[in-house]
Amino acid sequence: MATAAALFSRLCRARPSSSLSLLSPPRVLSSPLPPPLPAPASPHSPTLAFLDAFRSRAFSSHISDNREPELNSFGVDSPLNSELLKVIADTSGGGEDDAVFPVRAAISMLESFHDLSGFPWWLTIISSTLALRIVVLCPLILSLHKLKTIGEFFPKLPPPFPPPFSGKSYIRQFLFFQKKRKAIGCPSYVWPLVPFIVQVPCFFLWMISIRKMSLDGHPGFDCGGALWFQNLTELSHGYSGFIFPFLIAGLHYVTVQISFRKPLVAETRDIFDLLAKFYKQYLDFLTIPIAITGFCIPQGSQLYWVTNSSLTLIQQITLRHPAVLAKLGLLDNSQKGASEQIAASKTAPSPGLQDNIPTAATKETVSPEKNPLDSPEKWHRIPIEEMSPKELVTLAVPFLNSDDKESAIPLLKLALDKDPDYVRALVLMGRVLLLKHVNDEANEYFERAISKLSLAGHSADAEEVDLLILSSQWAGIACERQVKHIVL
Structure with a gap:
């Protein structure tokens, strides 16, 4: 009652005062009778x-x-x-907290998956996140294929924008770039943005949906967790409340470092590299706000965020492995050929038996005046010992641009054994040792390269000038590290 x-009191407040005067019953029987109601127009009027x-x-x-x-x-x-x-109560106070259609659809999908699988809610959140990431992986692989094609056509294209202070029109230069791009069949430069356009809305949609279910006390969320996060509707509390926020921030930071890992010989030469550098610094700074945000969301949302970040980290590591790239058809031709050469050299027979085993030939013969490494499709599977220093350095460059930099060291050492004054091999070898923090040996290679270039006098070759600048800069870094090590 x-x-x-x-x-009834809510209904009475919602009605006008005139209706209340007619509907309110008398409190005392001795009160005079109310005036008779006017005669209805119809004797069978339901209201009267x-x-x-x-x-x-x-x-x-x-x-x-x-x-x-x-x-x-x-x-x-x-x-x-x-x-x-x-009905009156629902129409007067309901409908104000209804979610938008995408959120309602996502919640309905989660409920259906939970009912169909019979999993507890914490396992439902993890498995549904995994299914979502598998679905959005297809656009990512497609965009990577397009990006590989763009990289192959990039040297043949003019810059999309004119150099600063050149006086050229930006519109005319961009139209000229578009014309050349379409003429050679290069994909659009919008393709690299497809993973961002697809994955970010999906991340926020799932995040908002699970957050709404947690805050609204969805049935089963109060006891659908595990371990220290039994209640998915609560915020982090106690000493265990630091686990999820710090884990989210740590996964974000590690993923950023892996995603922006630059090639060995790549330098900041244009505006795009500079923008990427600043964008990485911005993402690094976001680690602290992300950790703070982790304390302000329910444990159900924290569980989803940790799962999504873990899958992102696994995806970044997997897509950088040469075997996975080869299976997906994303391995660069030069890097693919270099891997085959290294594998062949590791399984090469001893010199005494090598004369009795014929060398496998490729599809067609390369002319002797052309460098075999310029066309990976026409490579001979020849022993590494028979390659020239230039060919060995060219073979080592793909490994320097990948994560397998150790495989480039034997090639560079072999090139320097054949030609100790080969400047490019000296600079690259010093750079590898500098990254490994072997500063003394790196400085020796840089000094040999600088002395060789200095004795050659003034050169008009742009490559030699670049090598002199790089070797001087890296030699300074090696000396600075040595001084710090001595002081410490």
């Missing part, structure tokens, strides 16, 4: 018949100071009036 009384029945019931009730007899006289407990009051 208390619920019915509350609904209802009011007439209500008035007769009100005067036949007992005297009482509480409202319960009055509600009984109004017939609140009848099924029809209960439904009427429920």
Whole structure:
């Protein structure tokens, strides 16, 4: 009866005062009768018949100071009036907290998956996140194929924008770039943005949906967790409350470092590399706000965020492995050929037996005046010992641009054994040792390269000038590290 009384009071407040004066029952039987209602236009009018029945019931009730007899006289407990009051309450106060359609659809999908699988809610969140990442992996692989094609056509294309202070029109230069790009069949430069356009909305949609389910106390969320996060609707608390926020921030930071790992010989030469550098610094700074945000969201959202970040890290590591890239058809031709050469050299027979085993030939013969490494499709599978220093350095460059930099060291050492004054091999060898923090040996290679270039005098060759600049800079870095090591 208390619920019915509350609904009736809400209904009375919603009605105008004129209706209340007609509908309110008299409190004292001795009060004069209200004036008779005007004659209805139709003798069978339902509204007036209802009011007439209500008035007769009100005067036949007992005297009482509480409202319960009055509600009984109004017939609140009848099924029809209960439904009427429920509809009025829903229309007056409901519908304000309804989610948008994508969020409702995501919640419905999660509920269906939970009912179908029978998993607890924590396992439902993890498995649904894994399924979502598998679905959005297809656009990522497609965009990587397009990006590989763009990289192959990039040297043949003019720059999309003119150099600064050149006086050329930006619009004309961009139109000229678009014309050349379409002429040679290069994909659009929008393809690298496809993973961002697809994955980011999906991440926020799942995040908002799980957050709403947690805050609304979705059935089963209060006991659908595990370990220290039994209640998925609560915020982090206690010493265990630091686990999820710090784990989210740590996964974000590690993923950024792996994603922006630059090639060995790549330098900041244009505006795009500079923008990438600043963007990486911005993402590094976001680690602290992300950790703070982790304390402000329910544990259900934290569980989803940790799962998504872990899958992102696994994806970044997997897509950088040469075997996976080869399976997906994303391995660069030069790097693919270099891997085959290294594998062949590791399984090469001893020199005494090598004369009795014929060397496998490739599809067609390369002319002797052309460098075999310029066309990976036409490579001979020849022993590494028979290659020239230039060919060995060219073979080592793909490994310097990948994560397998150790494989480049034997090639560079062999090139320097054949030609100790080969400047490019000296600079690259010093760079590898500098990255390994072997500063003394790196400085020796840089000094040999600098002395060789200095003795050659002024050169108009742009490559030699670049090598002199790089070797001087890296030699300074090696000397600075040596001084710091001595001081410490």
